[in-house]
Amino acid sequence: MPAQYYPMLMIIALAGLIAASMLTLATLMGPYRPSKQKGEPFECGSPSRGSLHQRFSVKFYIVAILFILFDIEIVFIYPWAIQFMSLGMLAFVEMMIFIAVLVAGLAYVWKKGALEWEE
Amino acid sequence: MPGMFSELAKLDNWSQWSIAPMAIVFAGAVATTLIAGFVKDSTRRSFIGQISIFCLAIAAAVNYVQWTGGWQDPGRLVWAGSMTLDYLTMLMNFVFIGCAILAILISLNTISELGIEYGEFYPLILFATGGMMCMVQATDLLMIFIGLEVMSIPLYIMCGMRRSQDRSAESSLKYFILGALAAGFLLYGVALTYGATGVTSLHGIQRWTMENGGLAANPLLTAGLALILAGFAFKIALAPFHMWTPDVYEGAPTFVTAFMSAAVKAAGFVTLFRILVTGFFQNGYTASLVGWGEIIAILAVLTMTIGNFSALVTKNVKRMLAWSSVAHAGYAAVGLAAAPAAGADGVGGVLFYVIGYALTSFVSFGVVAAFEKQNGGLSQVEDYRGLGYSQPFYAFAMTVAMFALAGIPPTVGFLGKWYVFKAAVEANITWLAVIGVLNSLVSVYYYLRVVVAMYLESPEEQAEQEPIKSSALWLAVLISTVLTIGVGLFPKKPLGAVEKSVSPMFVKK
């Protein structure tokens, strides 16, 4: 084991130790008086109702997926834009192909109605 | 404007040309996606399939030009060392394109029978095909990973395309969850390998291990190899990473199952042996460096045995074929296990085996697809009773497939088994060949049962045994049946291609 990792190991151990000791101390020293109200999930004072697992509309996921896709587009385009002059024609053509593919995807998504919230 | 193209060529004269077939397939995929989005009329859907076949045909033609000399110096690295174009890639491109065409042919008329109302199937199969081509062409672990994911994600979707069927949805979800886990293994393996060696290219890894005394010197690299092995063992369904196979194969639409069992398995095997042989294997002083041969041998024994014995008690034909597909991965792995000692013979055996199995897969699953309907159809072995008399063509094709799977000459299945077992004997792991032979003995029972049902038993009542009317499906079954027998009788050319593909991997550098 390389020696330079020892401090890292010590920090991990220390973190675990602190967390464990805090929990243990709280359990040992704090008063323990359970009641029905305390056992309920915290809900800002209003009584909780319904299942914990709620069904979300699939639209949320689709929008999230599309957001990530186009987000990543920016991740690629931004550095290219900065170095545009030095990268030259090859990179330009490649980037155009990249954008064209994304545009095709966008067109498909649009046509399919994935961007419309209301039916 | 002429300046633009000269600049394009600056990177490497050959880089663009080397990926031409793959690029054509991807371009076709993007185009058909758009068409599928804009064509609402469901009667026009088979039109998208025809465009896809057209794209694939062009890709095959370009690939043919490359194979016959349109590509100098096969095996040179392109795209900054992350890809190559060798005969192996070109041969596999033919296989993938062929598989995609056959799968599309099977699907053209059956797809609506199964209640799949989307034209998106065709772009998806093109994307998956392109992903396989990328995976096999790549010589860099990251590039391989990208190819693998591009191949896998469309498959997850295709498995679940029969949305009205619970089994199809279950198939898709299971495949996706476990596939994500396996991809995690693989990526983690790549990361550890990078951590140990500082490179991700296969040739770089080989150089590093040769200079640093092999795997033994580095536990990190060992762990990386184990994770990569596990990731691929999942894709090609080696036990104990095989458990998804029967559930997924059974639930997926049959033409997707055929495509998975033929092309995906072939792609997985070829990529795995490219990684192992190029990255983790050094000619000359292998024994002290490499332990993967023995590992694969163990996995092969497990896989063959579990696959065959489970198929034995399975009554549903499609599920039985799924288990048989597991068993066949085991047979092919026998050749891989022999590769460290038998060299090109072992890997060549694997390659010939998976290609032969791909052909046979299309015969058997093609026949299953012909009788699979939204409601009813044939599913159990008993349903096939008397098929030899009511549907002689499909029954004959099924018989050929069963004989090929059981390894009875003169089918391609016999030769495939012959080569992998012979490689095992050559590699001095005769016990593995013996287990393989005994296993194929067991398998004869359940393959023969289908043949017996078709010819020697009569249906209990007048059962409905009408196939789906589809000349494309008929054609696909005919082509693959003829090839299954034809390659078995005249294997010289295919064997020459296989030999040409794998022998450069073992040339000492």
Add this chain to the structure above:
Amino acid sequence: MQFTLQHLGGNEYSFNLLYLIPLFPLLGAAINGLLWPLLNRITLVFAERKLPRGLVHVTAVGAMAASAGAAIIAFLKLRGLPLSDSPVFVFHWWDWFQAGGLKVAVAFRYDQLTAVMCLIITCIGAMIHVYSIGYMSEEESYNRYFTYLNLFVFFMLILVMGDSLPLMFVGWEGVGLASYLLIGFWFEDSEKASAGKKAFIVNRVGDAGYLLGMFMLFVLFGTLNFSELADKAAASGFSPADHPWMLSAALICLFIGAAGKSAQIPLYVWLPDAMAGPTPVSALIHAATMVTAGVYMIARLNFVYALSPAAMTVVAGVGAATALFAATMGFYQNDIKKVLAYSTVSQLGFMFIAVGVGAWWVGIFHLMTHAFFKACLFLGAGSVIHGMHHEQDMRKMGGLKSYMPITYWTYFLATLAIAGIPPFSGFFSKDEILYKAWTGGNILNPAGKVIFFTGLLAALCTAFYMFRSVFMTFHGESRADEHTREQIHESPRTMTAVLAILAFLATSGGFLGLPHWIPGHPANVLEHWLEPVFAQSAGSLVFHEANGFLFAVISVAVALSGILLARYFYLTPAGQQKAEAWRQDFNSIYTLVQNKYYVDEFYDFAIVKTIHAFSVLLWRIADAFLIDTVAVNGLAQITYYAGYAFRALQTGNVQRYAVGMIAGLAVLAAVLAAKGG
């Protein structure tokens, strides 16, 4: 097309007529199986009538006649060349596949041994085709029958003409397939269909032995081509001592294959059940040709078998044991075809004695005479069954002599031949086998003497049970019921003519191999003819001198006493009473033999036992060989249960699968680390 005989150098001649010999039956099968049904359908639609049935048998018999013609031409050409040069015809059709050092071609080899086999197969095959016209005349699937029969002949010819072990294996598998299809020909009867399945599966067990043996031979010699194998075996560089066990193991594995195909202990169980097929099929496949493939294979590989006394001892020993064991089982069979089936198993045992002690030509000699008289017997039995309207039980026959005179006389002559009465053919070949067993010094001592006495005892049994069948069927009072008795008739001309020809051959066939002790020393035609094939191993084999005449006297005495015993017990009232009394006294032995020593039941029982966990474990660790042989019937059962065990793992629960994968990964990493570190 031109047929050219071209000298290739050495003793090899290229002769492109050869491929026609197997091609004709294949064409016949294709026409009968594909073309006629298709045309039939067309004529049904357009002309509203069926094609005449005659087309089918004209095609099939025509194909056989053409094939026999080609075989005879090749034989005459071969005879035209000086025998001392040991000429061989070869024909290289196309390269099948190549892998590493192994090259396999679709190529034929026609030497003296092949010539004998081809003539037997095509000539007897043609006769049986003719016989079938009458026998199967009332059959619905007439064309299916002839298709299968032609297909069988095609594969059998590939088996004997193939010039390498892999090509021989193609024929080997093919005849197994044809046999399976023909045994289960009346598949509506589930018992008959499962008899076919049993034959196929037992044969597959033998095939595993064949394959393993073939692999091992390849490892030893680096080739699987017969002439190259012979060269390698002859080369001074190869010494069996360098491979003490591997050569013997390879040859014993191959013998397991032969035991499967030729119904030897412990794989003989399928042959009696195979009698479910049509009787001409029993005559052709299960008596005259296919079941002798194992004998042929060993004779073909004589030059390697000669190198391993151990393997030869196993062959001869198993042959002798089978000869006696099967003969005793023939005692109390009441089904006329079953008697003949056990007698076939027993006679095959004699052939294995011959090739086991190194008397190759004698094995082929007995193979040939057996083909004559056993085909005659089976066809005679078929004629009886045909005349009796599908009655096979000898207890319901008797007195048929006057109803079916031609059948009786031909059957009687063939029985004299199998019993070993001079000058009928069986006498010469069987006597020669026993003589060679006594004088041969090529197998481990003192096996030869034991085998001699075992064979002698088997010969006694043979004479007894064969004459029992003659007496029960043809002599005495008729035991058939009134209705049947009225309808008993002699069979049609196509059947009796074939019987007559075969009876003639069974009578005179022995003159092709006259023994040396006959005054004047007439030439032994067959031995001389086969000399070139066995020349290589002949040098290393030893046979002592003994008085051949004495042996002939002993074996005739044994045969006669068997016949007289049968006459006493089955024709004289005193003997019948005595037999009845003994049956009471020795009831247990009687039941034991009548139930075929409960071997089938033992196979079932042994399997059920092994299902227990411990036995399964022991089975795997202990002895794969034992399982291959003992588990014949129950292999399916055991594997089935194993399948259920694996299925329990397949829960359908994704989390479980994931856990399985992670556990697998952990083991994988651990093993890899242990290997690497």
